[in-house]
Amino acid sequence: MKGSLGLKPRAARATRRLVLYLSRQTTLVREAMRLSFVLLGQLAVIAYGVIYFLLASSMEAENIQQGYSLAYVLPSMLAQTFVVCGIFLFALNTSGEFARIWRWLFPLLIAELAAGMVIDVTHAADALDIVPDELFSVWFVAPAYYFNFKVARYRH
Numbered sequence: 001m002k003g004s005l006g007l008k009p010r011a012a013r014a015t016r017r018l019v020l021y022l023s024r025q026t027t028l029v030r031e032a033m034r035l036s037f038v039l040l041g042q043l044a045v046i047a048y049g050v051i052y053f054l055l056a057s058s059m060e061a062e063n064i065q066q067g068y069s070l071a072y073v074l075p076s077m078l079a080q081t082f083v084v085c086g087i088f089l090f091a092l093n094t095s096g097e098f099a100r101i102w103r104w105l106f107p108l109l110i111a112e113l114a115a116g117m118v119i120d121v122t123h124a125a126d127a128l129d130i131v132p133d134e135l136f137s138v139w140f141v142a143p144a145y146y147f148n149f150k151v152a153r154y155r156h
Helices: 009-065 070-091 097-123 131-152
Strands: none
Touching: 009 070, 009 131, 070 097, 070 131, 097 131
């Protein structure tokens, strides 16, 4: 007696098993590729976090050398530390426990960023000369604040 596709039952079962085996292998390969892309993305975010930390540390040291008030520099250092922590929390895909903290912390980080920009402009000798630097800063820090926003897990 012939089964589906005109094959004998034994050949049909073997064909089905082969198709199932190949589909599982394809699924495993797809899953491995997906995981490698996820890992690559996480490594890229961690690398960005390291670069951000180095540049933020350099910026804070420069602010002290340029005579910025410690009343500004110390909270700014703390805020930048939290921003870097948020980058790493995002990269590690942490649980929702951090979201509760980041929901109230994120607006403070944005306020510190805005205050820093205002202080930079008022502290500069010529306010127009600092505009390109401020635009570059906004471009560079935008991913960091996006990652922190995602850690906060705001609901729509």
